[in-house]
Amino acid sequence: MTTLAAPQRTEEAAGPSHRASRPRGGRAGGHQHGGRLAYAILIVAALVSAFPFYWTIVAATRSNAELAKTPPTLLPGGNLMHNFQQVLEQADIGKALLNSLIVSGAVTVGTVLFSTLAGFAFAKLQFKGRNALLALTIGTMMIPPQLGVIPLFMVVAKLHWVNQLQAVILPGLVSAFGVFFMRQYLVQTLPDELIEAGRVDGASTRRIFWSIVVPIARPGMAVLGMLTFMASWNDFFWPIIALSSQEPTVQVALRQLGGGYVHDQSVIMAGTLLGTLPVLLVFGLLGRHIVGGIMHGAVKG
Amino acid sequence: MTLTAAAPPRTARPPALLRRRLAKLSPYTYIAPFFALFAAFGLFPLLYTAYVSLYRVELQTPGQMQWRGLGNYSALFGDDYFWTALRNTFTIGVLSTVPQLMMALGLAHLLNYKLRGRTVFRVTMLLPYATSVAAATLVFAQLFGRDFGLINYLLGLVGVQPVDWQSGTLASQIAVSTIVVWRWTGYNALIYLAGMQSIPAELYEAAELDGASRWRQFLHVTLPGLRPTILFTVVVSTIGATQLFGEPLLFEGSISGGISHQYQTLGLYMYEQGWGFFHLGRAAATAWVMFVLIVLLVLVNTALARRRTRKETAR
Numbered sequence: 001m002t003t004l005a006a007p008q009r010t011e012e013a014a015g016p017s018h019r020a021s022r023p024r025g026g027r028a029g030g031h032q033h034g035g036r037l038a039y040a041i042l043i044v045a046a047l048v049s050a051f052p053f054y055w056t057i058v059a060a061t062r063s064n065a066e067l068a069k070t071p072p073t074l075l076p077g078g079n080l081m082h083n084f085q086q087v088l089e090q091a092d093i094g095k096a097l098l099n100s101l102i103v104s105g106a107v108t109v110g111t112v113l114f115s116t117l118a119g120f121a122f123a124k125l126q127f128k129g130r131n132a133l134l135a136l137t138i139g140t141m142m143i144p145p146q147l148g149v150i151p152l153f154m155v156v157a158k159l160h161w162v163n164q165l166q167a168v169i170l171p172g173l174v175s176a177f178g179v180f181f182m183r184q185y186l187v188q189t190l191p192d193e194l195i196e197a198g199r200v201d202g203a204s205t206r207r208i209f210w211s212i213v214v215p216i217a218r219p220g221m222a223v224l225g226m227l228t229f230m231a232s233w234n235d236f237f238w239p240i241i242a243l244s245s246q247e248p249t250v251q252v253a254l255r256q257l258g259g260g261y262v263h264d265q266s267v268i269m270a271g272t273l274l275g276t277l278p279v280l281l282v283f284g285l286l287g288r289h290i291v292g293g294i295m296h297g298a299v300k301g
Numbered sequence: 302m303t304l305t306a307a308a309p310p311r312t313a314r315p316p317a318l319l320r321r322r323l324a325k326l327s328p329y330t331y332i333a334p335f336f337a338l339f340a341a342f343g344l345f346p347l348l349y350t351a352y353v354s355l356y357r358v359e360l361q362t363p364g365q366m367q368w369r370g371l372g373n374y375s376a377l378f379g380d381d382y383f384w385t386a387l388r389n390t391f392t393i394g395v396l397s398t399v400p401q402l403m404m405a406l407g408l409a410h411l412l413n414y415k416l417r418g419r420t421v422f423r424v425t426m427l428l429p430y431a432t433s434v435a436a437a438t439l440v441f442a443q444l445f446g447r448d449f450g451l452i453n454y455l456l457g458l459v460g461v462q463p464v465d466w467q468s469g470t471l472a473s474q475i476a477v478s479t480i481v482v483w484r485w486t487g488y489n490a491l492i493y494l495a496g497m498q499s500i501p502a503e504l505y506e507a508a509e510l511d512g513a514s515r516w517r518q519f520l521h522v523t524l525p526g527l528r529p530t531i532l533f534t535v536v537v538s539t540i541g542a543t544q545l546f547g548e549p550l551l552f553e554g555s556i557s558g559g560i561s562h563q564y565q566t567l568g569l570y571m572y573e574q575g576w577g578f579f580h581l582g583r584a585a586a587t588a589w590v591m592f593v594l595i596v597l598l599v600l601v602n603t604a605l606a607r608r609r610t611r612k613e614t615a616r
Contacts, residue, residue, distance in 0.1 A: 049483075053428065067443075068449045121328045144543075171343075234435075241576065272439050288424060
């Protein structure tokens with residue numbers, strides 16, 4: 001139903017999902033066939049990209065003693081369950097997975113919602129100070145939030161939020177990139193005529209937002225959601241400051257595993273495997289769309 | 302919300318009727334959630350960092366602040382380890398950014414050919430981007446192990462003596478950089494690929510008619526067309542390199558970046574000041590130095606890019 005509503009621009013609207021397999025402008029750029037050498041280099045690059053994952057599986061299914069053998073073992077073994085058990089005992093990875101799911105879920109929902117609201121306003125509404133505020137948003141996109149952790153920590157300490165999940169959820173909701181991404185998306189996909197038609201029918205802005213803007217923005221929101229979820233799941237610096245082993249996210253637990261207290265390499269790798277699996281699962285199912293989202297965002301960046 | 306009535310007439314596309322109607326809406330409620338959070342958790346901490354850097358603040362008592370003037374900065378500049386961290390940040394930055402972007406450019410060029418299974422290639426190359434710093438570093442720390450690491454084993458097969466990837470300065474910095482290169486090369490390749498696809502095909506056809514080889518096409522069509530994209534990736538990678546933290550922290554799990562600080566970066570130094578030595582004020586001073594450094598580097602990057610563009614258009 002959304003495709004009917006957005007004639008001509010449907011290709012853009014569906015962009016992130018189909019772009020990956022069909023470059024814009026038909027065959028712009030990709031006009032030559034790849035030679036054997038091209039395939040050889042790409043295959044090597046793909047193997048290098050994938051090997052550490054394979055190695056994680058191998059190491060997680062072996063024992064520490066087996067890992068110390070020469071020549072090294074390159075096939076998975078049968079020690080996985082034992083290693084998993086060790087991880088659960090030593091780093092409470094079960095709680096960490098649950099916490100990460102809560103944090104990343106909340107951050108994703110909040111970021112996508114707030115970015116779509118603000119992106120819609122910046123793309124289609126007229127108001128005083130719009131350009132200045134947009135410039136401020138874009139300008140701060142480049143400033144690493146890491147540089148603000150000290151005051152952030154002081155605030156969180158004052159609120160007695162240290163070791164509580166809201167300490168990582170609330171700052172995680174700030175995404176200048178998200179606002180910019182949704183603005184670009186809506187500028188391209190949402191025709192002014194549609195909003196006008198909604199107004200003529202007497203719909204309030206809120207109505208227009210939920211029944212016209214959101215359906216059209218949905219593919220963009222999905223891509224932003226995936227990118228946000230991955231970034232939040234993998235966020236490292238702030239969680240290790242704001243949280244501890246009492247209330248860990250996966251990354252905090254991994255830090256604890258790698259912090260030198262656990263010497264069993266196979267146990268460390270089993271923890272790494274557990275912590276990476278959820279993201280890999282998302283990536284395996286939606287990898288194509290994530291590729292499309294990154295390339296889509298890049299052209300605008 | 303009544304502010305909107307004062308919206309100035311703009312030369313934007315919406316027709317008059319729509320514009321008048323939209324002016325009645327309350328756009329500020331749509332941006333309010335973002336800006337409220339942004340002010341509290343984005344802008345305020347950044348600005349307040351400069352303020353905190355002028356005080357003595359202890360980690361255990363973050364509510365008590367004692368004026369120190371520029372004392373934190375003079376302590377910083379008098380600390381040899383600060384300069385070591387600055388130097389390390391620079392060398393690791395070069396060791397990770399340069400090969401990463403060059404390889405990404407090459408891979409993007411190959412990915413831009415007509416390929417079988419190109420989605421598989423793209424997705425696989427983006428896999429490292431999906432892993433966390435922590436996971437990637439733990440795996441690589443093991444691969445770089447001195448005694449049982451796979452990398453030393455492979456080097457041994459071609460007759461190279463085992464390298465001590467942890468304690469050697471250059472060796473450890475190469476190892477840490479490798480993790481960065483592995484994680485970000487595919488991502489940058491996709492960014493370049495997107496840039497390449499927006500170069501009009503006619504330019505290549507014209508170059509082909511002129512008898513330009515593939516290499517010359519790459520030099521004279523692809524590279525100039527990619528210039529804004531390249532600048533973007535250089536800036537982003539530079540910023541990332543300046544605040545590098547997780548890789549050196551987890552490589553051995555030490556907050557001093559190795560036994561003689563041989564791969565401690567500024568990001569890690571800041572963490573050590575604040576959460577190792579409990580000096581939040583000094584950590585804030587470090588953060589502020591990093592901020593200034595980033596601004597300077599970005600300015601240098603853009604200035605260089607602008608000069609090159611001007612030179613070439615003058616030619």
